[in-house]
Structure formats: C-alpha cells, structure tokens
Amino acid sequence: MLTYFARRLLTLIPMVIVISFLIYLGLELTPGDAVSHMVPPDALSMMDEERLQALRESLGLGKPFIVRYWIWITGVMQGEFGYSLAGGVPISKIFLDRLPATLELSFAALLISTVLGSILGTISALTRGSLTDQSLTVVGMLGVSIPEFFFGLVAILVFALNLNWFPVGGRILPGYDSFWDRLPHLVMPAMVLSIMMTAGVMRYARSSMLDALSRDFIRTARSKGMPEWRVNILHGFRVALTPVIVLIGFRLPVLIGGSVIIEQVFQWPGIGKEFVSAVRSQDYPLVMMVALFSVLAVLIASLIVDLLTAIIDPRVRLGE
Amino acid sequence: MANDVALTVKALKTYIYTNNRCNRALDGVSFEIRQGKTLCIVGESGCGKSVTAASIMQLLPTLSRIEEGEITYHGPDGPVRIDQLPRDGAKMRAIRGKEIAMIFQDPMTALNPVYSIGFQIKEMLKYHTGLGRSDRHSKAIDLLRSMGIPLPKKRVNEYPHLYSGGMRQRAMIAIGMSCNPRILIADEPTTALDVTIQAQIFELMDTLKRDHGTAIMLITHDMGVVAELADDVAVMYMGNIVEAGPVGKVLRNPVHPYTRALLDSIPVLGRGKDQEIKAIPGQTPDPYNRPKGCQFADRCAYRIGACDQMPDEMQVAPDHRVTCWRYEEFAADAAE
Numbered sequence A: 001m002l003t004y005f006a007r008r009l010l011t012l013i014p015m016v017i018v019i020s021f022l023i024y025l026g027l028e029l030t031p032g033d034a035v036s037h038m039v040p041p042d043a044l045s046m047m048d049e050e051r052l053q054a055l056r057e058s059l060g061l062g063k064p065f066i067v068r069y070w071i072w073i074t075g076v077m078q079g080e081f082g083y084s085l086a087g088g089v090p091i092s093k094i095f096l097d098r099l100p101a102t103l104e105l106s107f108a109a110l111l112i113s114t115v116l117g118s119i120l121g122t123i124s125a126l127t128r129g130s131l132t133d134q135s136l137t138v139v140g141m142l143g144v145s146i147p148e149f150f151f152g153l154v155a156i157l158v159f160a161l162n163l164n165w166f167p168v169g170g171r172i173l174p175g176y177d178s179f180w181d182r183l184p185h186l187v188m189p190a191m192v193l194s195i196m197m198t199a200g201v202m203r204y205a206r207s208s209m210l211d212a213l214s215r216d217f218i219r220t221a222r223s224k225g226m227p228e229w230r231v232n233i234l235h236g237f238r239v240a241l242t243p244v245i246v247l248i249g250f251r252l253p254v255l256i257g258g259s260v261i262i263e264q265v266f267q268w269p270g271i272g273k274e275f276v277s278a279v280r281s282q283d284y285p286l287v288m289m290v291a292l293f294s295v296l297a298v299l300i301a302s303l304i305v306d307l308l309t310a311i312i313d314p315r316v317r318l319g320e
Numbered sequence B: 001m002a003n004d005v006a007l008t009v010k011a012l013k014t015y016i017y018t019n020n021r022c023n024r025a026l027d028g029v030s031f032e033i034r035q036g037k038t039l040c041i042v043g044e045s046g047c048g049k050s051v052t053a054a055s056i057m058q059l060l061p062t063l064s065r066i067e068e069g070e071i072t073y074h075g076p077d078g079p080v081r082i083d084q085l086p087r088d089g090a091k092m093r094a095i096r097g098k099e100i101a102m103i104f105q106d107p108m109t110a111l112n113p114v115y116s117i118g119f120q121i122k123e124m125l126k127y128h129t130g131l132g133r134s135d136r137h138s139k140a141i142d143l144l145r146s147m148g149i150p151l152p153k154k155r156v157n158e159y160p161h162l163y164s165g166g167m168r169q170r171a172m173i174a175i176g177m178s179c180n181p182r183i184l185i186a187d188e189p190t191t192a193l194d195v196t197i198q199a200q201i202f203e204l205m206d207t208l209k210r211d212h213g214t215a216i217m218l219i220t221h222d223m224g225v226v227a228e229l230a231d232d233v234a235v236m237y238m239g240n241i242v243e244a245g246p247v248g249k250v251l252r253n254p255v256h257p258y259t260r261a262l263l264d265s266i267p268v269l270g271r272g273k274d275q276e277i278k279a280i281p282g283q284t285p286d287p288y289n290r291p292k293g294c295q296f297a298d299r300c301a302y303r304i305g306a307c308d309q310m311p312d313e314m315q316v317a318p319d320h321r322v323t324c325w326r327y328e329e330f331a332a333d334a335a336e
Helices: A002-029 A034-038 A041-046 A049-058 A065-077 A091-126 A131-145 A148-162 A179-213 A216-223 A228-265 A271-280 A284-312 B049-057 B090-095 B117-128 B133-146 B165-177 B195-212 B223-229 B247-252 B257-264 B327-335
Strands: B005-018 B021-034 B038-042 B064-075 B078-081 B100-103 B183-187 B215-220 B232-237 B240-246 B314-317 B320-322
Touching (some): A091 A271, A148 A179, A148 A228, A179 A228, A228 A284, A271 A284, B021 B215, B021 B232, B038 B195, B049 B064, B232 B257, B240 B247
Parallel strands (some): B183 B215
Antiparallel strands (some): B240 B320, B314 B320
C-alpha cells in the first residue's frame, strides 16, 4: 500500500512540470507583455522606447523564455507567488483570503453530489423500471443538460427573494462568522454547484449498481441466506462504488470550472470570482497562479481518488 | 426408506418469462436426493439442470416462478415445503446456506472480488451459527485447512484474485460446507477448471459426502464424472427427466434412446484416434416452439407414431424409470 502511494505520488511530479510549462507558454503567447499591463495605456504612448526597454530589462523580460520559466517555477516552489498587477497585492495574500471560501464551497458540493448521487443511483437501480426509477432518470437528464447559472438564478429568485429562506449571496455577515451562522449562505451555492455532478454520479451509480447486481457473486451471496438488503448493500453497492469514485475523480475539473460561475452568481468571495476579474483586467501573474492551483487541486484530488479506489478494491493494490 | 430421503421434488414446473413469452424450463420434474448419496443430473445445455437447482434454492431470476409441483425438504424438524416459502422470507433464508448449500460453476466470478476469502466464509457462519468473532475466524481457518488449502492462516486474509482457480473452488466449497449442510448442490463445479484440478475437487466432495453424510446433487454433463461419483442418475432433456435410476442400471442398461445417444457420443479410451463418435443428430428444439409429444422424437432414431404423444413415466424396475413409449423393447435389448 505504501509503495503504491509513493509510486503514485512520484508520477505527479512530471505532470506538474508539464502543466506548469503549458500555463507559462500559454501566457507567453498572449499579445503584449507585463510592461504593457503595468504601465497605463496613455502613459505607454508617451514613454520612449529606451525607457520601456530598460523597464523590460529590469523585470527580466529580456531573458530567453526557458530561463524566465525556470525563474518563475523555482520561485513558486519556494513560495514566491509574485504580485498581482492590480494594486500590487502579494498573490499569496489573495490566496490566503480567498481559498478557504472556494474550498468550503467545492467540498460541500462534492460531498452533496457524492452522497446524494450514489444514494439516488442505488435506489434507481434497485427499483429498476419503476416510476421512481423513471422519474429519477428524467430529473437526472435535466440536471445534466441545464446550465448551472440558470439553476442559480432560479434558486435565488425562488428561495431567496420569494420564500426568503436563504440569503441572496455572500458568505459571511460581519459579526456572524461561526459555522452555523455561515451555513445558510452555503446551502444554495453548494446545492446549485452540485446539481450537475449529482446527476452524473446518479446515472453512473445506477448503471454501475445494475452491473454489480448482475454478477455471479450476488447469487453466491443470496445462496448464503443473508437478507436482501445486505446482499444489495454489502455485495452490490460495495462493488459498484469503485467506478463511481473514479468518475467523481474525473468530474472534479467540472466542479472547479462550475465554481467559477457559481461564485459569480452568488457573489461568493472565492478564488473563482477573483479569477474572473483577474482575466478581465489581464492580471496575468494572478491568472497563472490560479490556473496552477486548480491543476494542483485536480491532481491531488485524483491522487486521493486513486488511494480510495485502492482501499475499496483490493485488486488495485498492484504495488504489493 | 423414507427416512434417508433428504429432499423430494415432485412434478415440479418452473416457467421463465421473457418478452411476454413463456419458457417452460421445467415441465414436471420429479426426483429424490438421498442422505449421504450423490445424485447426478445430466443433460445438454439448456435442459433445465441449473433451473432445477435454482428452484430448490429459491434463487430463480425475477421473471420466473414455480408454477406447480412440490419441493419438500426433509429437515431435522420435519418436512418443509420449500416451494411455498416466500423467496426472501426468514424461513427460506434459514434453510438457504445452512441446510441446503450451493456451489457454482465458475469460481472466478462466484466470489466477490472486494472481500477476503475469510470474510466470505465468515459471512456464512455469521448468519447461521452463534459463533463469536474470533471463533468464526478460527473456524474459517479450519475449513480452509480441511479443504487442503496450504497456509490457511495466511490465506484466510487474502482476496480471491490471489487464489488460483482450483483454490477458489475449494474456497467456494469451504463456504458451502461451513455450516454442515444436509444437502450440497454443485452446479457444474469443475467446468471452469483444469482436468487435474477437477479430479481433486471431486475427490474432496466425495470425502465430504462420506465424512458428513451430506447429500450431494451434482449437475454435470460429463459422463465420466457420473460413472465415478454418482449413486443415482437423472438424465434431463428439455425440462423433463427422461430416465432416472441407480448409476449402475442407467449407465450399464440405458433404456431411453437419449441416454444411449449421450453414452454413444463419448470417445472411449483405447479405441484409438479413428474411432467413430456418434454425435446426436439435430439440435435441441426451440424452447418457445416445442414439439407436441416426446421432446426428443425429432432427433430419435427409433421414432414411431405414438411419439407424437408425450409418453408417461414407466417403471423399468422399482428404482429405474424412463419416459419412452418403446422402453420395453429397449429394456429387453439392454438385458441381453
């Protein structure tokens, strides 16, 4: 198990290197450079070429691309995230401020979609062909096909403005910052963000469960004389769980992408919202760091998924 | 005589429904399983062997049911009509596994890959015995040891994918035998295994039969296995038992043309490569479009006009029955 974990961890390193390189390359290819964003446009036209060149030299922009990448990535590894172009705030401070909110939202959505999706999918599989199954199928299709921001707007209209159950947006009211005070703020964004993933997990859990239930070992389990629910849960669901967890790992980027939009809709003060404004104002150092962090988040999450799969399915423990 | 009967099946009819059509998978099957004896059920694929086993265990697929007939289990507390018990009721579950256990064809798929072998044995003990946790563990180790699995203390915690095919089937048998069932149903237990392993598995089952007095119902299509292991034989064709009796009589003096054809289709050791193997002509009829009379008539070399009617069951001897109009001629022929 430990060797498996270590090996899996080692494969992350080349992936991080390649992806960070691609991110850097992508921004290199965008028009303009740091100087053109640092200096206001009207001042830019006034400055003569020599001073611009000197400014570029002082920022290290004259060095070859690979060298600049190397300086950047070694800096990041040492915790030097650089400064946001807008206001010159250290990016590490922005992360410290905003990351907890995003993690809270994503984690809540992940939890909801995993639990709700697997439970509904299992119910759907066990009542195959019934009215419950069919209506869950319809709900699942709607969940997958309607965009999240639409659900978000409808939820705000219905639950916040009409019914007044939850606040319209935001995360914390000043003076009310315990978890229970924050919870009402979290409910709507987390639910809306989880809808698409819940629907996906549900559909997948259903087919995975049906597959598991058709296997021979289910008949063996029945032949032992155990109650039907135990056959379904202990033997069916447990085996059906592995592919579902793998699917959840694959869908994580969707969740992160979705949180960018949902944070906008609900004015959730997270990294996603920051990311959108950074892209708008061409704040490239910040954009790069957010992109790198999302990649890291997905990679780490997929590592956790792999470990979970190894724990659940003994056949995966190839390292032994 | 009646005391040593472990299970009676009488005129059992099990139908399977698919796409609004009905397959009369079992069309009036009767037999007995005797305590401490092996009954072999032989027949081609699709003749209803496995459906018979599933009917007894009440493990039929959802869209099938026992329409008529009786399955009576003669347990320690008197006879129980299995066919009248609800499929997943507590009574049926108490019988399933404890009184009547079953081992399956393919040990590769019949064991759950995500649980250790020990867990899957202990599961059985948990439901049917009052043993505590540590007692169950040591009992599981004992069972594996008695099945001839090396290093049982280590092996008990291993997962099925680390077991070889033969070992998995031994583990299956360990699960089946864990509660000392009175009847063990084995549905082609060695079809998926090597020939050398086959012999070991059968030897194991024979030992269990002798040591525990377990009645065994062995489903097979291997006549060699029948000759070696069976006390009684029932030959099935298209949901009927066409011939049944003690192994000596049925194999030595087969009366039904189908039994004879089956025996003729086996190559005999020592006759060389060029011996003629008589395959049975034709194919088994479509179960949704059955012939009216004797199901075997279309493929039978001895067909007569009367075969358009389903023959009754005739007694060749008190313990030897056959379903064929011309049984007297064949019986006389066999006696010569």
